Amino acid sequence: MEDMYHADRAMSTQQDIKIKADKVQVYYADNHAIKDVDVEIADKTVTAFIGPSGCGKSTFLRCLNRMNDTIDICRVEGDITIDGEDIYDPKVDPVQLRAKVGMVFQKPNPFPKSIYDNVAYGPKIHGLARNKAELDEIVEKSLRKAALWNEAKDRLTAPGTGLSGGQQQRLCIARAIATAPEVLLMDEPCSALDPIATAQVEELIDELRQSYSVVIVTHSMQQAARVSQKTAFFHLGNLVEYDDTDKIFTNPEDSRTESYISGRIG
């Protein structure tokens, strides 16, 4: 039984490579923010990026759906491929890319619209629904996946901003998955939530892993340990260590990782 459990765990982390980064450099003007990062992110796996503030983990996360394009002084070098396709290829439409690579931010940021419209917005602009019935279905499915349906089904026309913080964050997750993405990026999705809402979002992340490749940036070591199968530790723009989460938290290779996760002076 034990063996089966371990075999199952091992299987579930041995997945195809979804995202591959090769010698990625990011500059903000003269500031070299990401240095030579190589990483392979598996499909159907939760990968956590950890590291002190300013280490580049969010910057790197934002490279994965070209959110850095919106920053004029930002320059990205190196290759990032998703399913073998170069996402920085001039032929790639960043808007399409972001439908495929969804993102959830630190602070819940629902649109000032109804709950329904928050979720329906993405599928509408990407033309994912041919009629109202299909759109209804997408909205319901997304809200169910985000574990918000039961709380929201009777108030779909109420404003999204009227929900509690934890519900708003789950609404944002529903909005992100409504466009049927393949990758979900989460930048500290629980830092503004209470422990109960955090646990709900973490439970949700674990379920989303069945369908998506999830990459989460978090300042909470315990959260990284709880939700992820792979952990990457960033420090001063370098990817210091990238390994199975249980390895990182029981016996990391690098002393900088060790210092950081155990709260020592590095």
Place this chain on the structure above:
Amino acid sequence: MNEHISSAYDRDLEAITTLIMKMGGLVEDAILKAAKSLADRDVELAEEVRANDKAIDALEVQINEEAARVIALRAPVSKDLRSILTVLRLSASLERIGDYAKNIAKRTSVLVGMNPVNGSDSALRRMAREVEQMLKDTLDAYVRGDATLAEDVRQRDHEVDQMYNALFREFLTFMMEDPRNITACMHLHFMAKNIERMGDLTTNMAEQVIYLVTGEMPEEARPKSDKTAFVTNPS
């Protein structure tokens, strides 16, 4: 290893280490005194060993509570986690070793009324000294984070096993020579077995120290020399 940003965390961990060392010191003392009480037929000393075991048991409880508190409050990871797991196992082993010493002391109080069996007292005492030295080195290895010394202890257990093998055969011979030796030899044999088990527990502790330092349990087999499980009637 650098200190924690939270200095109270460092103090908690140090306090637990201190408790382990204190417990270790008491257990070393118990081993030596138990062996001495046998050699000197000193009932009072044996009584002292039995009484002191309560302090050892109390320390184990205290260490477990402190460790549980650190786990609950600090959620230790990595080396900190290994150090907490290690103290839990070290304290459990020390408590068992203390029990074996107590058992030797109990048997001593019975043996004082009997004739010494040819040279076995000093052999048992040598064995006890060897185990005590192994325990001392294990505790040093623990405090200094010295995996090499811990590995050395691990290899030394087979000397204790060999001493036990020799005693086992000796007791068997004495009992066959004269059935009146049987009661004393049975007690003495259990004492030898107790010391041999102390050696095994000390070896487990040394392995735990290796895990603490390197993050991995030693994989290669250590020499096992207790052959008494296969002894048949001497021909």
